[in-house]
Amino acid sequence: MNKIHSFLTLLFVLITCNLQAQDKEKKLKSISVGYFGEMITHPGFKVSLSYHIFQWENEKKNNKTIKKSVSINPSIGGYYHRRYQTGIVALPEFAYNRTNSKGNSFSIGSGAGYLRTFIPNTYKVTNTGDVKKVNAGYNYFMTNVFMSFDKKLKWATKNPVHLYIKPQFMYALPNFPNGVGYFALEIGLKYSLK
Template identity: 55%
Template sequence: MKALLLFIFWLVASNCVAQFKNLESISVSYLGEMITHPGIKVSADFNMKEWDKTKNSHRGSSKTITKSLLFSPALGSFYHRRYQTGVFFMPEAKLKRKNPKGKFYEIGVGLGYLRTFIPNTYKVNDAGEVSKTLAGHNYFATNYSISFGKDLSVKKNLLVAYFIKPQFIYAVPNFPNGTGYFALEIGIKYSLK
């Protein structure tokens, strides 16, 4: 299991290095698991493909919509007091649509690894002695998201965008099949282009 995870990490990391010239932005965000359990997430957006689509209105004007396919590896963590702390690596594939005013939305899906740590866990040895131990679980996790934001470089010449991103994370294995988490992410993107 660890060898497979290391191989996946190496594969993703080597792809990121190869695509470094396509690095579009870096994001930092608050990640609230079930909204109120605080966390943080750091990610990078690699632009894999971009294209424009021009729409003509019945009034004779036109506007250009920019679409792009992004690869976004992410590291993050959340803290649920007296229950667990979660740490994850979650690469995502996202489809982004941005209008001429800088408003955008992204639809994404990710597949990664989630490790949880459970506090105040104890074990009893054969002699009946109780000692504190570190417990937790390893999961394969997927996420499904949609984000809405505004790119401030379009009108205000700032290399920053802000966004809000509700998402559903599903982790397996767990009793009986898997466990779901709703998370709300609110953050900023710093553009590198």
């Protein structure tokens, strides 16, 4: 599992570095910071970057412009589930984004990455019969599917700030018997860059 962990970490770093080296159309478009609640009530945080790979515009009959894009969003975060586990997530995501003329947007997408859990209060019995506290946890391959709704805040005019809500379903492998599903709710602020 350490090889898988190293590979996924390296892949995440390479994707992020490669995106930063792309041309102007693919530069960093926004930074998001939010509450990441695994099963809603297990508190955590998540930080994401958004790079647009493709973008285009459609003009409606009423002269309103709809902006559309495909983005890759590397993210890192974590959550705390009291007396059960703490999870750290590295999850690059692909998304289709649609922004209306008022600046509000809707996104749908999916990702694949890495989940590392840490289990508290774990003990083992040594060969001599002593009880010893140990560090325990698991490495998982994780996927997710999500929808995101962004609302432009009226007071943010120069560089728009959006309030977003992002429900998502995550699935981690391997687990008993095959995998385990998680629902997470992410709520936060997205800062758009010029």
